[in-house]
Every structure is written in C-alpha cells, then in structure tokens.
Amino acid sequence: MRLFLDFxxxxxxLESRIEDxxxxxxxxxxxGLNISEEVSRLQKKADKLLKETYKKLSPWQKVQVARHPDRxxxxxxxxxxxxxxxxxxxxxxxxxxxxxxxxxxxxRGTSVMVISHExxxxxxxxxxxxxxxxxxxxxxxxxRLMDMADRFKLPVLSFVDTPGAYPGVGAEQRGxxxxxxxxxxxxxSIKVPFISTIVGEGGSGGAIALAASNVVLMLEHSVYSVIxxxxxxxxxxxxxxxxxxxxxxxxxxxxxxxxxxxxxEIITEPVGGAHRDKAKTLQDLGNVIEKSLKSLVNYDGQxxxxxxxxxxLKMGRDFN
Amino acid sequence: xxxxxxxxxxKIQALVQKSDVPENxxxxxxxxxxMVFHRxxxxxxxxCPHCEHHMKLDVISRLESLFDDGxxxxxxxxxxxxxxxxxxxxxxxxxxxxxxxxxxxRDDVIVAGLGKIGGRKAVVAAFDFKxxxxxxxxxxxxxxxxxxxxxxxxxxxxxxxxxSGGARMQEGILSLMQMSRTTIGVDMVKEAGLPYIVILTDxxxxxxxxxxxxxxxxxxxxxxxxxxxxxxxxxEETIREKLPEGFQRAEYLLDxxxxxxxxxxxxxxxxxxxxxxxLMN
Numbered sequence: 001m002r003l004f005l006d007f008x009x010x011x012x013x014l015e016s017r018i019e020d021x022x023x024x025x026x027x028x029x030x031x032g033l034n035i036s037e038e039v040s041r042l043q044k045k046a047d048k049l050l051k052e053t054y055k056k057l058s059p060w061q062k063v064q065v066a067r068h069p070d071r072x073x074x075x076x077x078x079x080x081x082x083x084x085x086x087x088x089x090x091x092x093x094x095x096x097x098x099x100x101x102x103x104x105x106x107x108r109g110t111s112v113m114v115i116s117h118e119x120x121x122x123x124x125x126x127x128x129x130x131x132x133x134x135x136x137x138x139x140x141x142x143x144r145l146m147d148m149a150d151r152f153k154l155p156v157l158s159f160v161d162t163p164g165a166y167p168g169v170g171a172e173q174r175g176x177x178x179x180x181x182x183x184x185x186x187x188x189s190i191k192v193p194f195i196s197t198i199v200g201e202g203g204s205g206g207a208i209a210l211a212a213s214n215v216v217l218m219l220e221h222s223v224y225s226v227i228x229x230x231x232x233x234x235x236x237x238x239x240x241x242x243x244x245x246x247x248x249x250x251x252x253x254x255x256x257x258x259x260x261x262x263x264x265e266i267i268t269e270p271v272g273g274a275h276r277d278k279a280k281t282l283q284d285l286g287n288v289i290e291k292s293l294k295s296l297v298n299y300d301g302q303x304x305x306x307x308x309x310x311x312x313l314k315m316g317r318d319f320n
Numbered sequence: 321x322x323x324x325x326x327x328x329x330x331k332i333q334a335l336v337q338k339s340d341v342p343e344n345x346x347x348x349x350x351x352x353x354x355m356v357f358h359r360x361x362x363x364x365x366x367x368c369p370h371c372e373h374h375m376k377l378d379v380i381s382r383l384e385s386l387f388d389d390g391x392x393x394x395x396x397x398x399x400x401x402x403x404x405x406x407x408x409x410x411x412x413x414x415x416x417x418x419x420x421x422x423x424x425x426r427d428d429v430i431v432a433g434l435g436k437i438g439g440r441k442a443v444v445a446a447f448d449f450k451x452x453x454x455x456x457x458x459x460x461x462x463x464x465x466x467x468x469x470x471x472x473x474x475x476x477x478x479x480x481x482x483x484s485g486g487a488r489m490q491e492g493i494l495s496l497m498q499m500s501r502t503t504i505g506v507d508m509v510k511e512a513g514l515p516y517i518v519i520l521t522d523x524x525x526x527x528x529x530x531x532x533x534x535x536x537x538x539x540x541x542x543x544x545x546x547x548x549x550x551x552x553x554x555x556e557e558t559i560r561e562k563l564p565e566g567f568q569r570a571e572y573l574l575d576x577x578x579x580x581x582x583x584x585x586x587x588x589x590x591x592x593x594x595x596x597x598x599l600m601n
Contacts, residue, residue: 165530167550169561172568175578177529177549184503185535204487204496205530205549212500226487226496226527236409236489250492251405260404262493312500313465316458319401 005064011053014046050272057221059247059256063201063229065221070275071200072219072282074101074118077159080282081289082107082114088148090141094174097138099130099162100210102145107157108290113149115142115210116159119200132201133166136179139209143186153301155193155293158210161200163228165209180209187212188308191301195292197285198222198254198263214308215292216262218254219281220269224262225252262315264292349373351544365585374522374542374585379431379448382481386444386589392435395443395470397427400458405492413490416452424451428459429484432467434474438593440600441476443467447483449523454484456528457491461498464532468505471514477596478509481519482533486526499531506532515599519588520547520570520579538595539579540588541570547578 004012021039057065065071078085082105089096102115119132142158149156165176187194187210194213202211202224218224227235232250233242251257254266267285274281299307346355351373361368365385366375377385384390407413421427429452432445445467447454464480471478487495509516518536520529522545530549541547548568555561566572570582583591 165549167555168559169555169563169567172548172550172555173576175534175576177547178534178578180530180549181499181503181532181534184500184531185507188500188504188507205499205527208496208499209530212503224493226492227489232489242409246409249405249407249409250489252493257493260493262497309504312497312504315497315501316401316404316461316494319404 003069005061005068007061007064008050008053011046011050014042014049018042018046047271054271054273058244059223059250059253060229060244062221062253063223063243063247065273066200066223068200068273068275069121071161072274072278073121073161073199074116074159076278076282077114077116077199078105080279081286085114088141088145091137091144093137093140095135095137097130097135097141098128099132099134099166100138100142102141104154107155108286110293111154113145113154113156114159115145115156117162117206117210119161130166132162133164134162134206134209135166135168135171136174136176139165139179139183142183142210146186146190149192150190153192155195156190156213157289158194158196158213160196160198160202160207160211160224161222162203162206163201164203165206180205183209184212188312189305191305193293193296193299193304194308195289197267197289198224203228212308212312214296214304214311215264217265217267217285217288217292218257218263219267219274219285220254221273222254223247223252224254224257225250261318347375350375367585372543372584374544376449376483376522377585378450379426379446382446383431383433383444385585386437386479386481386592387433387435387442388437388439392433392444395432395434395467397430397432397459398462398466400428400462403490404458404494405490407490407492409490416490420450420452424448426451428463429454429456430460430463430467432463432470434470434476437477437479437589438596440593440596441474442479442592442596443471443474443476444479444481446481447521449483452488454482454528455486455488455495456484456498456502457488457495458498460484460488461501464498464502465505468509471509472512475512475514477515477517477592477600478506479517479519479592480506480532480536481521482524482528483521484524484526484528484533486528496527499527502532503535506535510537515596517592517595519592520573521545523547525549525551534578537599539581540591541573541579541582542585542588543570543582545570547573 085105087103101118105114117132118129120126120129195215196211196213197217229243229247230240232246234240257263270277349368352371354370366377403413517538520541524547573579
C-alpha cells in the first residue's frame with residue numbers, strides 16, 4: 001500500500017481507480033469493456049499528473065516529501081550503497097543512541113566510516129530510534145567514530161535525516177549543546193575525506209553536527225534549515241499555522257541552498273520522490289559520492305582539513 | 321518611505337531625545353524586586369546590591385570591566401551581505417535590522433576589542449543582547465572569525481562573552497552555517513597555542529551554545545545565567561516533561577560538569593588574569 005501525501009490526493013484517486021480496474025480485469029468478467037485500454041489511459045493520466053505535481057513542488061510540499069514515512073532511511077542506504085556494514089555502538093560514556101547509527105562498511109570496494117541518522121519506520125522502531133532526534137550520546141558516538149576514521153585514514157560518509165537534536169531534560173543535563181559543538185569541531189578537524197548527504201530533513205544543529213564536511217550533497221526534495229518551518233512560524237508569526245510561509249521564507253530547498261552556495265550538488269530524485277524508486281535514487285547518490293571522493297584523492301590530510309575550513313569560511317562572503 | 325519619514329522625522333526625534341538621562345532613576349531588581357538607584361547599579365556592574373542578582377551588563381561596560389584600566393582598542397568588523405534571503409515574516413528583515421541599529425547605535429551584535437587583562441594581551445568579543453536578542457547571523461560569524469584571527473596575529477588570548485538567544489532565523493541556513501564558521505575561528509586560536517576562554521552570561525542558548533560558546537579551554541559562567549541548547553518552553557511543549565529546580569542555570573551546569581566555575585561578575589577580570597598567568601607563561 002503506497003502512502004500518499006495530502007497534495008497527492010488527485011494522483012491517489014487515479015491510482016486507486018487503476019487498481020480497481022486491474023482487479024476487475026483479473027476476474028475476467030469479459031463484459032465487452034476493454035479494461036486494459038482504460039487502465040493504460042488512466043495510468044498515463046496519473047503519470048502526467050505526478051510529473052506535473054512534482055515539477056513545481058512548493059517549499060512546504062517539499063518539507064512533506066522530505067518527511068515522507070517511506071523516504072530512504074539508513075536501512076536503504078545500507079542495502080543499496082554499502083557492503084558488509086558492521087555497526088559500532090555506544091559513546092563509551094553513557095549510552096547507545098539509536099537515533100544515530102554508525103560503523104564500518106565497504107562503499108564500492110573502499111572501506112569507509114558511515115555515520116547516519118535513522119528515524120525508524122514502524123511505531124516501535126521509531127520509538128527505538130527516537131524519530132531520528134539524537135541525544136548527546138549520539139553526537140559523542142559520532143565523534144568517536146570520526147576519531148577512529150581519522151586514525152585509520154578511512155573516508156567518512158554521513159547521511160543526515162533528523163528533525164533536530166532532542167529537546168529533553170536528560171539531553172540538556174548531559175550537555176546537548178556541548179555535544180553538538182564538539183561534533184562540529186570534530187567534523188572540521190579530521191584529516192580524511194568527508195562527504196555528507198542531506199537525505200531527508202536537515203534539522204538545525206542536529207544536522208550540521210554531522211555535516212561540516214568537504215562535500216555537502218542533497219537529495220532533490222530534501223530540506224535543510226536552521227529551524228523547522230513550524231518552529232520559525234511560531235516564533236516570528238506567533239502561530240505555527242504560518243509554517244507554509246516560513247518554509248518559503250527560510251529558503252530551505254536544495255535549489256535555494258545550491259544558489260546560496262551552502263551545498264555542492266543536488267541528486268535528482270525520480271518523478272514522485274525518492275521513495276518511489278529508492279534503488280535508482282541511491283545508485284545515483286552513490287555515483288555522486290564516488291565522484292566526490294575521487295575529487296579529493298590528491299589531497300593529503302592537512303589539505304583536506306584546510307579544504308573544509310576554506311569552504312565554510314568562504315560561505316556568505318562570495319555572493320553576487 | 322519618503323522625505324518626511326527619512327529625513328524630517330529623525331531630525332525631530334534627535335531634537336527631542338534626551339539621551340543621557342536614564343528613563344528610570346530607580347530600577348527594580350528582577351530577582352528580589354527591591355528598587356535599586358541607577359548609580360548604585362552602575363557602580364556595582366549591574367549586580368543587585370541586595371541579592372547579588374546579575375542583571376544584563378551593556379556590551380561596552382563589559383569590555384571596560386574586563387580590560388586593565390578599562391582600556392582597549394576596538395577591532396573593526398568586516399561588512400556582510402545585509403539580507404541574503406530577502407527574508408520577510410510579519411516585517412521585512414532589513415526593517416528589523418534598521419530598528420535594532422537605531423536602538424543600539426551599533427551595526428550588529430558583537431563588539432570586540434584588543435587590550436590587556438592582568439597585563440597579558442587579550443582579545444575580547446562580547447555580545448550585545450539588545451541587538452535582536454544577540455542572535456547569530458553572518459555578522460556575528462564574521463566578527464568571531466575576525467576577532468579570533470586578531471588574537472592569533474597579536475599572540476593574544478581570546479575571550480568571548482556570549483549573550484544570545486541563538487541563531488538569527490532571518491538569515492536561515494546561513495545563520496546555521498555560522499556554527500561551523502565560528503568553530504573554525506576558535507580552533508585557529510587553539511591551534512596557535514593560545515587560550516580560549518568563554519564567559520557564559522544570561523542567556524546563552526541554541527546555536528550559540530551549541531558551537532563556539534561551549535568549546536572554551538575554560539568555561540566560566542556568571543551566577544544565575546541561563547545556558548542551554550533547547551529552551552525550557554520548547555522542552556515542556558514537545559516533551560511534556562517537568563523541569564527540575566534551577567534547570568539550565570549556571571549553578572546547575574556546574575553541578576552537571578558543563579562549566580569549570582561560576583564566578584561573580586566583579587571577580588571575573590582577576591580570575592581571567594590568573595588563568596592567563598598560568599596558560600601564557
């Protein structure tokens with residue numbers, strides 16, 4: 001059963017009619033109607049509608065696509081991009097945080113360190129992964145893994161998909177701010193190639209904590225922002241009802257961010273969003289990651305670090 | 321926008337403004353509620369003489385209070401793109417900026433100076449909370465980087481005094497990017513073998529606390545300051561958890577291992593002097 005977003009309702013209706021007709025056809029009632037012709041006519045119509053809808057998605061619609069429950073998650077990344085993933089657990093201080101998973105893997109033949117948010121899909125899983133909202137332990141585990149990558153000269157691949165860092169009493173007690181700050185500092189200091197990808201939601205400090213990298217990629221319909229549109233609306237408009245306006249004002253889509261030179265490249269998604277063809281989306285992403293790693297192959301450790309610094313220092317200085 | 325609102329009105333405002341006389345000669349303490357005479361408050365660096373509550377100290381007084389004999393050289397700040405996102409909520413961002421500038425007579429949040437503390441060279445970058453809640457946009461990022469670079473060039477210690485609600489939403493993703501840019505700034509100081517000290521003041525939250533403000537070699541907090549990542553309201557609303565007594569205040573952070581010390585405002589300069597004496601020998 002495919003999940004449809006609110007703005008996809010007309011497409012959903014068409015597809016359910018197609019579904020019904022197919023079932024009829026399967027029953028072989030043979031009442032003189034050419035069902036398969038009608039199916040292909042409707043299918044064409046649905047495809048066209050989907051294409052048109054996705055060609056002009058508003059920022060707020062993109063937010064919904066980015067949060068789609070079937071969005072590619074780490075389990076898909078593992079399936080389509082990695083071989084022999086070996087998860088590594090714990091921050092060695094307090095806990096294992098399932099909102100950020102990480103470990104060793106092969107990416108197209110090369111050993112890499114992978115660090116990724118995971119939101120979880122079914123209710124139980126989502127609770128386990130805390131909806132992708134990491135606590136300090138998640139960021140401290142990420143630091144530990146980056147250190148290890150640095151020591152063994154493994155490229156780091158990070159995948160970002162989080163509403164933001166977890167706002168809770170325990171998280172604050174154990175130094176959420178410090179954990180994020182230290183994670184950003186670690187991202188910027190390691191002397192290995194570091195590629196990050198915003199896969200779904202790039203939520204604020206919780207996202208940049210894993211994305212201060214040499215190359216920042218974004219899936220076409222993912223979003224990346226300093227605050228959620230709802231949060232921004234409730235502060236600046238004094239009501240979360242203005243989330244749509246906030247989404248527009250914040251310039252959080254991949255096109256906007258490429259224009260602002262905050263990201264390096266956009267990975268085009270299949271018509272209808274990444275969730276309609278995860279294999280294709282992640283293959284394409286893999287190709288860009290491979291290309292990005294190749295572009296850094298002639299840099300030594302110190303140069304990789306300088307490259308990252310210069311990239312971020314330049315941001316905002318080179319408009320027009 | 322016309323000739324009257326742009327030219328005539330400011331002139332008239334300037335005529336009727338009585339800038340030197342404080343609005344209230346007596347100020348109520350936010351903590352104990354007692355009235356304090358403004359001159360007593362000034363003499364006491366905005367600390368209530370009755371209950372020691374630390375009120376907000378304006379940024380220039382802050383710099384004067386830290387540097388030996390109150391003397392320092394102001395560091396000029398680079399100009400930044402004013403409104404990269406063409407941001408508009410209920411009000412346009414350039415209008416908000418203009419209001420903040422006319423209110424504070426400052427271009428943006430940070431004022432930085434180079435001088436001496438306890439006889440040793442130091443750069444201090446302090447936040448003006450009155451300027452859009454001390455929010456961090458490109459100007460703050462550039463200011464921290466510039467101040468850090470100055471510290472490196474001058475072989476000086478780097479001291480930051482944040483007072484900020486966090487990122488400046490009106491600059492969107494570019495405000496988020498300042499978390500990494502400021503971190504690069506303080507790391508340059510650290511790599512040069514120079515001390516980086518943070519004096520956390522009320523309030524230090526959000527993207528500011530989750531970047532350079534938590535990365536000091538030594539973390540000092542003023543008594544009672546609110547220091548956190550997510551504010552109490554956000555936590556209560558999203559998580560519906562009951563907040564413990566004194567949650568996210570300086571003393572609570574000390575108990576939880578997040579700062580080295582909580583120091584009374586009047587003792588901060590001498591404390592920094594001692595630290596620099598140890599670290600810059």
